[in-house]
Amino acid sequence: xxxxxxxxxxxxxxxxxxxxxxxxxxxxxxxxxxxxxxxxxxxxxxxxxxxxxxxxxxxxxxxxxxxxxxxxxxxxxxxxxxxxxxxxxxxxxxxxxxxxxxxxxxxxxxxxxxxxxxxxxxxxxxxxxxxxxxxxxxxxxxxxxxxxxxxxxxxxxxxxxxxxxxxxxxxxxxxxxxxxxxxxxxxxxxxxxxxxxxxxxxxxxxxxxxxxxxxxxxxxxxxxxxxxxxxxxxxxxxxxxxxxxxxxxxxxxxxxxxxxxxxxxxxxxxxxxxxxxxx
Amino acid sequence: xxxxxxxxxxxxxxxxxxxxxxxxxxxxxxxxxxxxxxxxxxxxxxxxxxxxxxxxxxxxxxxxxxxxxxxxxxxxxxxxxxxxxxxxxxxxxxxxxxxxxxxxxxxxxxxxxxxxxxxxxxxxxxxxxxxxxxxxxxxxxxxxxxxxxxxxxxxxxxxxxxxxxxxxxxxxxxxxxxxxxxxxxxxxxxxxx
Amino acid sequence: xxxxxxxxxxxxxxxxxxxxxxxxxxxxxxxxxxxxxxxxxxxxxxxxxxxxxxxxxxxxxxxxxxxxxxxxxxxxxxxxxxxxxxxxxxxxxxxxxxxxxxxxxxxxxxxxxxxxxxxxxxxxxxxxxxxxxxxxxxxxxxxxxxxxxxxxxxxxxxxxxxxxxxxxxxxxxxxxxxxxxxxxxxxxxxxxxxxxxxxxxxxxxxxxxxxxxxxxxxxxxxxxxxxxxxxxxxxxxxxxxxxxxxxxxxxxxxx
Numbered sequence: 001x002x003x004x005x006x007x008x009x010x011x012x013x014x015x016x017x018x019x020x021x022x023x024x025x026x027x028x029x030x031x032x033x034x035x036x037x038x039x040x041x042x043x044x045x046x047x048x049x050x051x052x053x054x055x056x057x058x059x060x061x062x063x064x065x066x067x068x069x070x071x072x073x074x075x076x077x078x079x080x081x082x083x084x085x086x087x088x089x090x091x092x093x094x095x096x097x098x099x100x101x102x103x104x105x106x107x108x109x110x111x112x113x114x115x116x117x118x119x120x121x122x123x124x125x126x127x128x129x130x131x132x133x134x135x136x137x138x139x140x141x142x143x144x145x146x147x148x149x150x151x152x153x154x155x156x157x158x159x160x161x162x163x164x165x166x167x168x169x170x171x172x173x174x175x176x177x178x179x180x181x182x183x184x185x186x187x188x189x190x191x192x193x194x195x196x197x198x199x200x201x202x203x204x205x206x207x208x209x210x211x212x213x214x215x216x217x218x219x220x221x222x223x224x225x226x227x228x229x230x231x232x233x234x235x236x237x238x239x240x241x242x243x244x245x246x247x248x249x250x251x252x253x254x255x256x257x258x259x260x261x262x263x264x265x266x267x268x269x270x271x272x273x274x275x276x277x278x279x
Numbered sequence: 280x281x282x283x284x285x286x287x288x289x290x291x292x293x294x295x296x297x298x299x300x301x302x303x304x305x306x307x308x309x310x311x312x313x314x315x316x317x318x319x320x321x322x323x324x325x326x327x328x329x330x331x332x333x334x335x336x337x338x339x340x341x342x343x344x345x346x347x348x349x350x351x352x353x354x355x356x357x358x359x360x361x362x363x364x365x366x367x368x369x370x371x372x373x374x375x376x377x378x379x380x381x382x383x384x385x386x387x388x389x390x391x392x393x394x395x396x397x398x399x400x401x402x403x404x405x406x407x408x409x410x411x412x413x414x415x416x417x418x419x420x421x422x423x424x425x426x427x428x429x430x431x432x433x434x435x436x437x438x439x440x441x442x443x444x445x446x447x448x449x450x451x452x453x454x455x456x457x458x459x460x461x462x463x464x465x466x467x468x469x470x471x472x
Numbered sequence: 473x474x475x476x477x478x479x480x481x482x483x484x485x486x487x488x489x490x491x492x493x494x495x496x497x498x499x500x501x502x503x504x505x506x507x508x509x510x511x512x513x514x515x516x517x518x519x520x521x522x523x524x525x526x527x528x529x530x531x532x533x534x535x536x537x538x539x540x541x542x543x544x545x546x547x548x549x550x551x552x553x554x555x556x557x558x559x560x561x562x563x564x565x566x567x568x569x570x571x572x573x574x575x576x577x578x579x580x581x582x583x584x585x586x587x588x589x590x591x592x593x594x595x596x597x598x599x600x601x602x603x604x605x606x607x608x609x610x611x612x613x614x615x616x617x618x619x620x621x622x623x624x625x626x627x628x629x630x631x632x633x634x635x636x637x638x639x640x641x642x643x644x645x646x647x648x649x650x651x652x653x654x655x656x657x658x659x660x661x662x663x664x665x666x667x668x669x670x671x672x673x674x675x676x677x678x679x680x681x682x683x684x685x686x687x688x689x690x691x692x693x694x695x696x697x698x699x700x701x702x703x704x705x706x707x708x709x710x711x712x713x714x715x716x717x718x719x720x721x722x723x724x725x726x727x
Contacts, residue, residue, distance in 0.1 A: 050688055052684055052687075054290070054292050055292055056684060061290045061291070062289055063290075064290075073290045078690050078691075078692050078693050081689065086685075088681060090681055093682040094686075095629075096685075096689075097604065098603070102604055106689060107689040107690055108700065109694065109698045109700050110689060110690030110693050111693060112698055115700065155689075299619075300619060300623075301683070302619070302687055302691055302692070303680060303683035305619045305620070305623045306626055306679050307676070308623045309622070309623045309625075309626025309630065310630055310679060312623075312627040313626070313627040313631045313633075313634055314630070314668065314675070317631060317635050320635070321635075321638050321642065322664050325663070332661075359620065359623055363624075363627060370591070371503055372500070425583055425586075433556075434552060452661060453661070457669070460673055461673065464673040464674075464677050465676050465677070
């Protein structure tokens with residue numbers, strides 16, 4: 001679905017490469033989480049997938065990014081947007097309308113979606129994101145979590161095959177954050193949308209993502225199924241990513257040869273791990 | 280290995296950027312005009328009649344300084360500013376004309392090459408003259424509408440002259456001071472992405 | 473927003489349902505008629521017409537607030553004007569050779585009424601028109617490029633945001649003991665910057681992000697006929713167009 005090979009990118013005027021030799025493949029239906037300290041290149045990587053790099057932000061671009069067979073250098077971001085939907089952290093500044101319905105209509109109109117399809121696309125997007133009751137509401141009166149859902153609905157209405165999100169819970173409280181991830185999981189499982197999400201909250205990724213990529217100073221240093229990646233908690237910590245304590249614990253236990261199971265990513269699994277040792 | 284070498288070739292985007300105002304420009308104009316309207320409302324009430332900044336003019340002057348548009352686009356920016364003025368009680372429609380003139384005059388100043396890198400007085404001078412141009416156009420249009428055909432002696436122009444020059448002076452100070460931080464903020468916003 | 477001038481007043485009256493273009497044209501013609509007439513009574517009649525329309529649209533409260541603000545403004549205008557006209561018979565002689573003449577009073581009154589009658593229609597029509605509908609119609613029917621309409625809707629969307637932020641900043645400044653009632657003009661100018669610099673800088677920083685989002689949502693692909701909503705000109709709209717022209721013509725011929 002997404003194939004990145006040998007990608008390096010330096011912003012115009014930038015002293016260092018923001019991305020270095022990135023190779024990454026995301027399969028159809030994947031739910032990939034990207035994590036790393038700030039400045040690791042996560043946002044730049046997402047921008048390389050939706051074409052903002054190198055179309056909006058110019059610079060030295062090496063390698064290639066293919067999205068469903070389309071090369072991102074040869075296709076404009078607005079053309080790639082038919083396949084890749086992008087949601088940003090700052091939902092306030094991506095809104096263009098005062099009313100929820102108009103917000104969703106904006107993209108549909110821009111992409112000249114046929115008139116007859118528009119109504120059911122709006123209804124469908126609101127339905128999938130669980131905010132059908134907010135349709136007529138003024139956006140300014142919504143909570144942060146609701147606004148982020150509106151932002152996602154506006155993108156879902158464009159029926160992308162891939163959804164990429166840049167810290168969608170960055171400005172949300174823990175409860176709304178979980179709601180957003182539950183929604184992403186649902187879109188991923190029920191509707192087959194490939195999800196790539198940059199997220200700082202490791203617990204959310206452990207719970208909802210299938211695979212994980214850890215970035216550090218422009219490189220992907222670890223990548224694979226969540227549980228596999230979590231086995232390398234020391235590398236993650238050196239990249240500035242704090243693993244859940246229970247994962248670090250599992251790692252240490254493994255080093256001490258007390259435990260050789262998978263890294264626990266839920267309370268019940270942690271419980272099972274502890275019981276397996278204490279007997 | 281051959282494929283790897285192929286990949287190391289730098290790739291460039293062929294298509295150039297579209298002409299006219301970009302999306303960022305369009306949003307910048309919208310944001311600055313909104314700020315102008317709100318400042319006019321809040322800060323305007325701090326000043327009594329007389330010496331008083333005109334924030335709508337100051338804001339479109341700022342956006343023209345930053346965007347450096349062609350005359351046609353500057354004219355549109357002026358008309359948009361005129362539209363925002365319609366939400367304030369005053370003399371309706373007149374601002375469409377006066378802000379159009381002000382914006383075009385401002386754009387004309389942008390054609391004058393100025394020393395790059397050094398501290399420039401261009402914002403002060405251009406804003407001063409543009410505010411005057413807008414003010415005089417407004418007064419001329421008002422005299423035309425209110426006094427045309429009426430055989431009465433109009434209010435002496437001198438009263439308005441004081442207001443216009445005062446506004447121009449305050450506006451040019453405001454624009455000069457805001458120009459650099461805003462330009463930096465805009466650049467910083469680009470870098471953060 | 474600003475004294476409630478920009479908020480949309482929802483409703484389903486005949487006036488609400490008019491095509492936005494018909495509303496704007498009507499307000500323009502009502503304004504024109506106030507300027508072409510020389511009759512005090514006609515101006516008064518137009519103001520009453522404005523109030524009647526407001527009542528019809530269910531926004532009498534707002535119209536009265538508007539009227540009050542405009543009366544204050546035009547009272548000021550009246551005072552400035554009335555002392556300068558020296559033609560006509562003196563009806564009031566004040567010290568320092570300031571005099572008020574009958575001609576001056578009538579002319580100044582006409583000017584004040586004109587100002588009210590000319591300003592109200594647009595403000596009224598704007599408060600019963602959704603900004604989105606207005607911009608859609610400007611693009612779809614009048615062919616104004618979408619990006620310019622977008623700039624305007626962006627401004628209108630940001631006004632309440634900034635208003636809230638500004639109120640917060642002023643409150644914080646006042647709490648810190650900053651006094652805004654200084655008479656010194658330079659101090660006053662100095663007071664402006666702490667109010668607007670943070671606001672402007674933070675919002676300008678977000679512009680790039682907003683532009684990217686719009687780009688990714690197909691902004692550059694938008695065409696004139698992309699608008700989903702239809703704004704047909706109905707019989708009622710044509711009726712209003714004709715009514716508007718009639719009023720303007722009446723303004724010319726009424727003595």
